Amino acid sequence: MDGKIVCWFVFLPVAWLSCVSLSCVSVTAQTVVSPDSANPAKPDGRFLRWDKNKDNRLTRDELPSAIRGNFDRVDTDRSGWISPGEHFRFLNRNADPASSAIADIKTLKNLVYVKQGHERHRLDLYLPQSQPSATALPLIIWVHGGGWKNGSKDRFAHLTPLLERGFAVASINYRLSHHATFPAQIHDCKAAVRFLRKNAQRFGLDPKKFGVWGSSAGGHLVALLGTTGEVTELEGELGTVGVSSRVQAVCDWFGPTDLLKMNQQAGATGKINHDAPGSPESLLVGAPIQEVPKKTTKLNPIEYVTADDPPFLIMHGDQDRLVPFQQSQMLNDALKAADVSTTLVLVRGAGHGLKNQRDRDQAIDFFANQFLKAEKTNK
Numbered sequence: 001m002d003g004k005i006v007c008w009f010v011f012l013p014v015a016w017l018s019c020v021s022l023s024c025v026s027v028t029a030q031t032v033v034s035p036d037s038a039n040p041a042k043p044d045g046r047f048l049r050w051d052k053n054k055d056n057r058l059t060r061d062e063l064p065s066a067i068r069g070n071f072d073r074v075d076t077d078r079s080g081w082i083s084p085g086e087h088f089r090f091l092n093r094n095a096d097p098a099s100s101a102i103a104d105i106k107t108l109k110n111l112v113y114v115k116q117g118h119e120r121h122r123l124d125l126y127l128p129q130s131q132p133s134a135t136a137l138p139l140i141i142w143v144h145g146g147g148w149k150n151g152s153k154d155r156f157a158h159l160t161p162l163l164e165r166g167f168a169v170a171s172i173n174y175r176l177s178h179h180a181t182f183p184a185q186i187h188d189c190k191a192a193v194r195f196l197r198k199n200a201q202r203f204g205l206d207p208k209k210f211g212v213w214g215s216s217a218g219g220h221l222v223a224l225l226g227t228t229g230e231v232t233e234l235e236g237e238l239g240t241v242g243v244s245s246r247v248q249a250v251c252d253w254f255g256p257t258d259l260l261k262m263n264q265q266a267g268a269t270g271k272i273n274h275d276a277p278g279s280p281e282s283l284l285v286g287a288p289i290q291e292v293p294k295k296t297t298k299l300n301p302i303e304y305v306t307a308d309d310p311p312f313l314i315m316h317g318d319q320d321r322l323v324p325f326q327q328s329q330m331l332n333d334a335l336k337a338a339d340v341s342t343t344l345v346l347v348r349g350a351g352h353g354l355k356n357q358r359d360r361d362q363a364i365d366f367f368a369n370q371f372l373k374a375e376k377t378n379k
Contacts, residue, residue, distance in 0.1 A: 043084045044091075045361070046164065058082040064166055069104025069129065104129045105163065108203075113172075113195035114188075114239035118179065121239070123172040123192055124153055125203060126163060137168040138209035138371035139196060141247075143225075145216030147280035148177045148185060158213075158360055165368055168205055170196060174221070181286035182299055186224050187236030190245035193225065198240045209371045211249035213363060216323060216352065217280070219255020223301035223331060226250035227309050233298075247310055249370040251363045253354055254316045254323050256281070257331040258300050259289050265324035272322065305334045311341040313366040315359060317350025 043056065050062050059081050060071045074082050074090045106127040114121035127137070140162055144151040153171040162169050174188035193210065200207040214222035228234045229246035256262060259281045262274040274281050277288045281296075289296040297303055312335055316328040325346060332344035345362065347354060354360070 044088070047084055047087050056084065058087065064164055065128065067104065067128075067164055111195075113192045117238060118175055120173040120175045120179065121188065121191070122153070123170050123196075125196075126159060126169040126171075127204060128163060128168075135204070136200070136206035136209075137166065137204055138211065138367070139168045139170060139205045140211045140213055140367055141193065141196070141222075142169065142171040143174070143189060143212060143214035143218035143221045144171070145214065145218040146176075148217045148220075148284045149280055150176070151217070158364070161360065161364055162367075165364055166372060167367065168203070177280070177283040182284050183234050183236070185221060185284070186228070186234050187238055189221050189225055190235055191239040193245045193247065194240040194243040197245075198243045206371075208248065210247045211251070211367045211370065212247045213251040213253070213367075214255065215253035215354075216255060219252040220257070220299075220301065221255070222247075222250050223252045223255050223257060223312075224299075224304070226252075226312060227301045227304040227306070229308070231304055234304075249310050249313075249367055251313045251315070251366055252328070252331070253363070254320055254325075254328065254352060255301075256323050257302050257327045259285075259296050260293060260300075261330075262324060262327065265326040266321070269321055270324070302331055302334045305331075305338050305340065307338045307340065309335065309338065309340045311366075311370060313343050313345070313363060315345040315347060315354060315363065317347045317352065317354065319349055320352045322352040 043051065047058065050058055050064070052062050060068055063071060070090075071082070074086050076086055076089075106129045108125040108127070110122045111125055112121060113123055142153070142156045142158070144153060144155060146152075153173045156169075156171045159169055159171075170192070172189065172192045174192075175184045177185075193212075196203070196205065197207045197210065199205075212222040212225050214220075224234070225245070225247050229244070235245060259274065262281070263270065266274070272279060275288060275290045276282060279289070282288045285292060285296050285299065287295070312332075314328045314332050316323075316325040318325045328344060328346075332342050335342040343366075345359075347356070347359060350356075350359075
């Protein structure tokens with residue numbers, strides 16, 4: 001996957017084309033249909049992946065261990081197996097996905113990762129109750145967006161599919177720009193990583209398999225986590241110390257990577273003036289960014305890229321009017337130049353936000369390929 005660039009082309013009706021490079025030597029076309037919307041008896045990708053013997057039914061043993069506790073709830077006709085229709089109806093019921101899509105789940109809310117710290121120094125951790133005691137789970141840490149001035153750990157749409165694939169999941173809060181200026185935000189993220197690694201045995205986590213995923217401002221912060229593993233000035237001294245804050249995989253969704261170039265790249269179609277005193281970037285720095293270029297440069301993940309950085313998946317809509325997609329291209333180029341494994345996915349027609357299930361599944365498959373080597377993807 002090193003240096004690969006993938007383009008998703010989105011049209012109405014929704015369709016996609018993929019190419020392994022910008023030259024598009026090999027192109028495959030396929031129509032994307034919402035899962036089982038017209039035929040609830042037709043198995044979706046998850047059903048097919050779990051159906052090991054391909055008999056069009058799921059037994060308890062075929063389900064991932066994290067969700068076997070749900071078997072009796074889904075098997076409504078008590079046949080001893082789950083049909084595609086039962087699977088579909090369960091996935092599309094009206095319920096809180098974080099609390100009931102997986103019945104056998106342990107939720108640890110508002111864990112304090114900096115004692116006597118700020119009210120934002122808290123995270124939520126989600127673990128499968130049925131996890132074998134000898135099995136250490138890979139962890140995916142979600143870092144929310146919101147222009148570094150809004151957002152919450154409570155708004156995470158990808159929890160259930162990650163748990164179903166066998167991951168533990170953490171969602172963290174960090175101080176916002178009106179609480180403190182940079183580098184407070186990356187100090188907080190690193191403190192959360194150190195806390196989770198220090199307590200890996202307590203929570204049943206694999207400390208060597210920490211992945212991070214974030215969007216927009218969160219994408220910026222996870223990219224920084226990926227490129228600043230040994231950068232002392234961005235480490236901070238909050239909470240747990242003496243433990244590595246390195247991560248082993250990064251999924252950056254449309255995060256800024258070089259703040260001083262955002263206005264130039266956005267051009268006349270940009271929705272905001274990134275250089276203005278009240279812009280999210282200037283509020284993060286504490287001054288208009290063009291007036292303090294040296295200080296602003298310290299926020300750029302690109303500045304810290306080295307050959308020992310973890311694998312990256314970078315995804316960005318090419319119609320993004322808030323964060324220009326060239327920001328992701330620049331990071332991808334810098335990683336490639338340092339021989340870091342990186343894949344850039346440009347989603348054609350997408351703006352600031354990736355809401356297609358295929359985009360989400362590609363991100364989760366990326367983590368599965370890094371941490372769950374035995375698992376086959378359904379791509």
